Each structure stands twice: as structure tokens, then as C-alpha cells.
Amino acid sequence: MTAQLVPFPATRRVGLIGRIARQMASYRPDAAERTLWIRLDATRSAMLRKGIPPELVDREIRSLELAIRAKLWMIVMQGGDVA
Numbered sequence: 492m493t494a495q496l497v498p499f500p501a502t503r504r505v506g507l508i509g510r511i512a513r514q515m516a517s518y519r520p521d522a523a524e525r526t527l528w529i530r531l532d533a534t535r536s537a538m539l540r541k542g543i544p545p546e547l548v549d550r551e552i553r554s555l556e557l558a559i560r561a562k563l564w565m566i567v568m569q570g571g572d573v574a
Contacts (some may be wrong), residue, residue: 501534501555508555512562523563531556 501510511530531552534563538548 501551502558504555508558511559512566515559515563516566527556537541561567 516524518526534555535548535552538551539545
């Protein structure tokens with residue numbers, strides 16, 4: 492019997508999403524993009540090491556990226572952190 496590991500949806504990791512978005516908001520745009528891709532690559536690697544299927548990893552990483560960008564947009568538009 493084999494089990495398939497199903498990750499907790501990355502978009503529910505509100506603490507991680509908020510930390511990355513706040514960090515990005517404090518950087519220049521080019522540095523913010525580098526930071527985002529470094530964090531996403533690290534998350535992708537961790538998920539793959541845990542045996543999560545690559546197609547599921549790709550979907551979750553894309554969802555995480557969109558959630559971070561949405562949070563960043565909220566921070567920028569409201570001039571500060573948004574809970």
C-alpha cells in the first residue's frame with residue numbers, strides 16, 4: 492500500500508504570506524522579486540523532498556505566489572501592513 496501526501500494548501504499559510512509580502516514591501520522592486528523567487532524555490536524544494544507530486548507542487552507554488560502578490564498589493568495600496 493502506498494500513500495499519497497497531500498499538502499496543506501499553501502494559501503492558508505497566512506503568517507508566511509504576510510512575512511514575505513512585508514519583506515518585499517521594504518525592498519526595491521528588483522530585490523523584492525528576487526526575494527519572492529528565492530522563497531518560492533525554497534518552498535518548492537521542500538515540498539518535492541517530502542514526496543509531493545511535481546504537478547501538485549507547481550499548482551501550490553503558483554497559488555502561494557498569487558497570495559503573496561495580493562497581500563503585497565494590499566500593503567502598498569493601504570500604505571502599511573494589513574492584518
